[in-house]
Amino acid sequence: MSTQTLTTATWQLDPAHSEVAFTVRHLMSKVRGTFDEYTGTITTPSEDPTAASVTAEIKLASVNTRNAQRDGHLRSADLFDATNDATMTFVSTGITGSGTDYEIAGDLTINGVTKPVVLDAELLGVDVDAYGATRLGVEARTSISRKEFGFDFNVPLEGDKLLIGDKVDITLTIEAVQA
Numbered sequence: 001m002s003t004q005t006l007t008t009a010t011w012q013l014d015p016a017h018s019e020v021a022f023t024v025r026h027l028m029s030k031v032r033g034t035f036d037e038y039t040g041t042i043t044t045p046s047e048d049p050t051a052a053s054v055t056a057e058i059k060l061a062s063v064n065t066r067n068a069q070r071d072g073h074l075r076s077a078d079l080f081d082a083t084n085d086a087t088m089t090f091v092s093t094g095i096t097g098s099g100t101d102y103e104i105a106g107d108l109t110i111n112g113v114t115k116p117v118v119l120d121a122e123l124l125g126v127d128v129d130a131y132g133a134t135r136l137g138v139e140a141r142t143s144i145s146r147k148e149f150g151f152d153f154n155v156p157l158e159g160d161k162l163l164i165g166d167k168v169d170i171t172l173t174i175e176a177v178q179a
Contacts, residue, residue: 004126004134006047011136011176013040013056019173020058024146025165031070035088037062042136042176049102049123054092060110061086079151085111100124104140110149117142119172134178143169 020035040056061082063074075082092106093116104119124137146152146168 004128006044006049006052006126006136008046009044009134010179011042011044012179013038013042014135014175014177017135017175019171021171021173023169023171025167031065033063033065033071033074035059035062036064040090040174040176042138044136050095050097052092052095054090054104054106056090058088058090059086060088081111090117097121108144108149111151113149115144115148117144136174136176136178138172138174138176140172140174141170143167 015036015038018038020038021032022034023030023032025031035058037059038056040054042052042054044052059082060080061075063071063080063082065071065074074080077084088108088110090106090108092104094105096103096105100123102121102123104121106117106119107114108117119140119142121138121140124139126134126136128134145166147166
C-alpha cells in the first residue's frame with residue numbers, strides 16, 4: 001500500500017499505465033482482448049473512498065484481440081456496431097467498502113442499453129511518482145451478460161452448443177493522475 005492518502009481531487013485515467021480488458025469463452029478456450037482508447041475521471045471529494053465518483057468512456061472501435069479479422073467482426077453490426085454507437089460508458093452510482101476492498105455500483109451503457117453493474121474493486125494506493133505527480137491505483141472486476149446488452153450474435157454448433165459464451169469478464173487496471 002502507498003504512503004499517501006486520498007485527498008479532495010480530480011484524477012484523470014493514464015492510458016499509458018492502465019488497461020481495459022475482457023475475456024469471453026470461445027468453444028473450449030477463452031479469448032482475451034482490450035480496448036485501447038478510453039478516458040475516465042475519478043473525483044474524490046474527501047479522504048473517504050466511498051464518497052468518490054467515477055465516469056469512463058471507452059471507444060468500441062478500439063477493440064484489440066490481436067486478430068484483425070476477429071476485431072473487424074467485433075466492430076461490425078453483428079456485435080459492437082462501432083460505426084453507429086461508438087462508445088461504451090460507465091457512471092458510478094455509489095461506492096461501499098473499507099480498507100482496500102470496495103464495490104463500485106454504476107450504470108454501464110453499451111449500444112444504447114443501460115444496465116446496472118457492480119465492480120469488485122481493490123484500492124491499490126495513492127503515491128507520488130518519480131516526477132512529482134500524485135497517482136491513484138485501482139483494479140476492478142465484473143462480469144456481464146453480453147445478451148443483456150444486445151450482443152446476441154452466435155453460431156450454433158453440434159449438440160446444442162454455441163460458438164461464443166454469454167458471460168464476459170471485465171478487468172480494469174487503472175492508474176490515474178491527480179489533475
